[in-house]
Amino acid sequence: MGIEGINARIADIQSRIIALQTQQAGRGTQTQSSVTTGGAAGDDFASYLSDAVSQSSSSRTYSLNSNGIPTDLAAYGNGKVPASALEQVGTTRHKLWGPAAEALTRMMSDAEKDGVKIGITDSYRPYAEQVDLARRKGLYSQGGLAAKPGTSEHGWGMAADLDLNANALSWVRENAAKYGFYNTAPRESWHWAFKPQ
Numbered sequence: 545m546g547i548e549g550i551n552a553r554i555a556d557i558q559s560r561i562i563a564l565q566t567q568q569a570g571r572g573t574q575t576q577s578s579v580t581t582g583g584a585a586g587d588d589f590a591s592y593l594s595d596a597v598s599q600s601s602s603s604r605t606y607s608l609n610s611n612g613i614p615t616d617l618a619a620y621g622n623g624k625v626p627a628s629a630l631e632q633v634g635t636t637r638h639k640l641w642g643p644a645a646e647a648l649t650r651m652m653s654d655a656e657k658d659g660v661k662i663g664i665t666d667s668y669r670p671y672a673e674q675v676d677l678a679r680r681k682g683l684y685s686q687g688g689l690a691a692k693p694g695t696s697e698h699g700w701g702m703a704a705d706l707d708l709n710a711n712a713l714s715w716v717r718e719n720a721a722k723y724g725f726y727n728t729a730p731r732e733s734w735h736w737a738f739k740p741q
Contacts, residue, residue, distance in 0.1 A: 606740040608740065612739065613700055614641075617641055617700055621671075622674075622694045622696065629642060629701070634653070636663075638666075640701045640703075641700060643738070643740060644703075648704060648738070650723060651722075651723040651725065654719070655712065655719070658715065660715045662707070662708060664706060665707050666705035667698065667701070674690070674696050674698070677690040689731075697728065697737040703737040705735055706734050706735075708733070713733055720736055724738050724740065725738055725739070726739055
């Protein structure tokens with residue numbers, strides 16, 4: 545995401561905060577201390593801010609190259625995405641490209657609210673790991689389970705292998721597209737890739 549995208553996101557969040565403050569002031573229930581010290585109005589504010597961030601990030605648009613990869617991300621190269629462009633997915637040890645991590649974190653949180661647990665077994669995969677995986681598991685194009693090194697969706701930080709029981713798989717199949725995730729490997733029900741719009 546470029547600086548224009550960041551500025552647009554900040555402006556969107558600020559406008560939502562102002563709208564909430566105006567709404568609360570109209571009801572005569574908001575005070576500055578309730579926002580900073582907690583309480584019902586502070587909780588409402590925190591919830592609203594969280595929703596604003598989620599809605600803002602889920603409605604982003606990206607400049608994509610001919611392969612559907614965001615141009616800012618493509619500049620790094622597959623399997624060469626720097627740590628500064630990756631974010632942790634929820635409380636897991638796994639990392640993805642920032643927007644993909646945010647979307648997967650939301651999806652996992654929403655699934656948990658529905659009583660569904662989604663785990664992660666694999667995420668961003670540097671180039672050397674792609675080479676090792678191809679050697680051990682064979683290329684997908686030849687019946688194996690690995691993409692050709694340098695072409696993996698994991699190498700962009702835009703795919704995760706999810707740990708799903710039957711109930712979780714059903715939930716993900718029904719809901720993943722709402723978060724921008726799609727099963728792009730037909731033989732791998734666990735492989736879900738983020739597709740930015």
